[in-house]
Amino acid sequence: MIELLAKYNYWIVIILLTTGLYGVMARQNLIKKIIGLNVFQTAVLLFYVSMSKIEGGTAPILINHGHGPQPLFDNPLPQVLMLTAIVVGISTTAVALTFVTLIHREYGTIEEDQILELNKHND
Amino acid sequence: MTDLAIPLFLVVCGIAVLLVKDLMSSIMIFSVYSLMMAIEWCRLNAVDVAITEAAVGAGISTVLFLVILGRTKSVDEGKKHINIPALLVALGVAAVLLYGTMDLPHLRDPNIAPNTHVVTPYYLENSYEHAGQLNVVASILAYFRGYDTLFETTVVATAGFCLILLLRVRNKKPGTLDSQKIGVTANKKTPASIGVKPTATFPDVLDQDKDIIKRTVTKLLIPFIQLFGLYVIVHGELGPGGGFQGGVILGVSIIVYSLVFGFDEAKKRMSVKTKDLLVSSGVLLYGGIGVIALFMGGNYLQYGVLLPDPQFASVVGIMGIEIGVGITVAAVMMTLFYETVRIDAND
């Protein structure tokens, strides 16, 4: 049981990943798809950050100017990688929302099934 | 047990975001979800990431979603049904993940590979001597892996330029249809048989009535928000903070200003042309410092060679690139907002 408990963050990540992936694939509304995509990406971010935490470790900020014994620090590298991933996530969302605006202007709707029908009309 | 409270709340929010029918509520639940994610990261001592997630995840993306939702007028989703193939694929991925976590190391365990392998201890020791940064995350972000951050800033600048490329429409030449100008053929009238009615243009809620309370409060608050933004940019080396978080806060202050005082007022403060220049100049500053390091004989982005004393040189170099990142991110956040809201308002 303790074995199971010690890894609870992985189960949270897995549930969120599955929800996000299901949302991306199953939802017809284009905006709902992007929200599913964001949930999917934030789950991976949570996976990285929960990797960096150490029992009894503090935030990786050196004390008294870096000299002398330092307390136990968490692992800073995953946090750096996640700063990049968050910014990449917001850029992709912004471009995706631009496409939604333009699709709405051209097709008048943002439901995927109606868009496919309209495409079939004049293909 | 308290460690489990917030993750469970996250799971509930994550599932609720996709199950709730109404679009507006799912966006609201999503912003709560990213805020709770930021709080969870605070508890996991990842403070830099938490600030960025709160500023970008909860702040800017919710604003973007709401603006786009306002534009596309779609309130409710169509028919709701469980999509079996999608469910199977998602569960398949979950099964592979579960298979993978069987022999992953325990959480919070100090002697797993990332902490014992030579890379992270090296960063912790050399962060102050070489990079002069107390905040190790900032020193890795800016110096040890500074090349990654250069491309991170380029991704942000690309998003800004993509929006300008796709959305910006030269001011209305008389008679030409809106979509003709952006090079995309349009047939506005979608056939009635599909039951889709073309929607009215975006209601002009942006021309503010003269609401005294709103204006005075904003006048009072904006200087402090901008001061705080600059503080976060410059404070990157001592405590949590850095180019991204500070840049977003600066960008948000201009967005609030344009929301409350209207576009023409905001354009007087920050014209569209200077905003485009700022987006480029931030990345140029970052890349330029790298090229200067080349001329001084070091490798690309090697700040140590900029000045005789390597530690002070790297402090100056890192400060330079943080300011570059801050400028670009602030300008791009403003572009994201200006371009999406401004399609119908004339240029």
Next chain:
Amino acid sequence: MIKHLPALLIVIPLLVAIITPIIGRLHWVLSWYAVTITTFISFVISLLLLQTVLVQGRISYWMSGWEPPFGIEYAIDYLNIYVIIIVSFMAFAGAVYSRKNIDVEIAEEKKPLFYMIYLLFVTGLLGMVVTGDIFNIYVLLEIASLTGYALIALGKKRQALVGAYNYLVMGTVGATFFLLGIGYLYLMTGTLNIADLSARLPEFYQTKAIFTAFTFIVIGLSIKLAIFPFHFWLPNAYAYAPSTVSAVMAATGAKVAAYVLIRVMFTVFKPEFYTHTPFNLQYILLILAVAAILAGSIMALAQTDIKKMLAYSSVGQIGYIVLGISLMSVTGMMGSLIHLLNHALMKGALFFAVGAVVYRTGLTSIENLRGLGKKMPWTMAAFTIAALSMTGVPLTVGFVSKWYLAVASIESGMWWLVPIILISSLLTAVYFWRILDNIWLKPAPGDESHEHGHDSHQTPVKSNDAPLSMLIPTFTVAVLCIVFGVFAYAPVSLAEKAAVILLK
């Protein structure tokens, strides 16, 4: 400055790309000059790097002065330089080609920004190939994909937007799987540098986590590479994009994803990893490759729009590359690497030719190509050369790679692959003959030919060839298809050196 060449290969296009919108304000042609000169400089730098790699064997450049496992390292060996030359050459050809092409396809004030996004797309691709740090590959993958989505969305028809949107959703899911895979690798080994990773991984080959990491990375990359079950985004993305974009993307986009797949499968994970995996990966990749080859060719047959047909045939050709990889032998790897080059040249020439047709007539359905042979002789000649080399006619470059793939499959005992390669070449011949027959043999619809019957009255086709600035790149790429077909020694030797290092 020679020491800094690996960094300059990426930094010059990046900084010029950021300046392009500012230069473009004066006049858009200035931004075209900037982009063309920069892509040419990158091509020259890649040739210089080739020279140093041939001498030294492996270049290692330490970004910001930190030695590899701590800082980001640029590691260039034979495989990298091989792909860099292809990407930078096709980018240069695309830049020259785009001058006249985008007059027809993009609004006037959008051109400087188009060139900036195009140059960033090229920078993203080049960066992905050069870097020796696995997280850096993810960041540059995002830049290349983000710019790719925006370029596709510039297409004239409204389906371009839907195509770009679907590509974005699938591309981001793929990139996030790739990120998840890197997370697992980092969690088990604690390092991000590719050389360090491949040194520390062998002791973990039995663990389940590393197998999951491998699965997610390969799934993520196969979405980017559009291997058979994940290829749904490719046809709409390439068919509705502007012609320059679809040409450069078809020629270089898939190649870089294939390079990353090869790098992950053979440098990060050593070949003996595949003996420890619970089920045999080689067969899975093989089946996917065969499915891609057959499905791609069959679906290409069913298309009426020529750009969609070329997109589906790309899916088939990517199947060949994956086939070469899955054979896991030196000759198989050589066949796949040479096919990388060939497909870039052939598909580039084909899309350039189609772009010229669109420039002149604005129509892309196959019926409208009737009688173009007389009207646009040079473009159609280039089209025919590329079509012939696609079917693998001897003395053309297509034949060389198919030959190596066939030899490799016989060597590794899977003789049943050879008939499949022949069948798919036959299918390619069928769907290209249908077009060549239209171009050369059928009279143009508007002519006063004695042909009776219900000719649909098309708009009369203008009777001159594509402008010079579009014709030169099209023709040079088509001629290269033959040059490398006849004097195949140069690419084959480089591919052999790369394959030997990968699979030793």
Next chain:
Amino acid sequence: MHMDIRVILTGLFLVIGCFLFLVASIGVIRFPDFFTRMHAAGKADSLGQACIIIGLMIYSGFTQVSLKLLIIMITIFIINTTATHYLAKAAFMKGVKPWMKGNKYGETDPFAVSSAANVVGKKTKAKAKR
């Protein structure tokens, strides 16, 4: 944790703050229409957070941390109350009529959360149609 006066005071303030938040959230659920719900939520924003932050300030004593806490409290005070005001004004302009004695739960509020209101709304609409 010896029980000196500081800890008791902090505990007291924290309890008051949490109680206010509890009351506010109950109010948001139970009240029938938009304005009353907004009124209840306003309570938590202003007084609830003030009590909690004062409690924390007492706990952290006279240090830089308590100065930062004071600034946080003032900012939340200003921003949230203005936001509540502006929300109510926007709702009023959009034509949300306050709840009168006779009508049913959420009847006058077009923006009521769709799931809750629809269930009740259908019954009332059915009745109204007759």
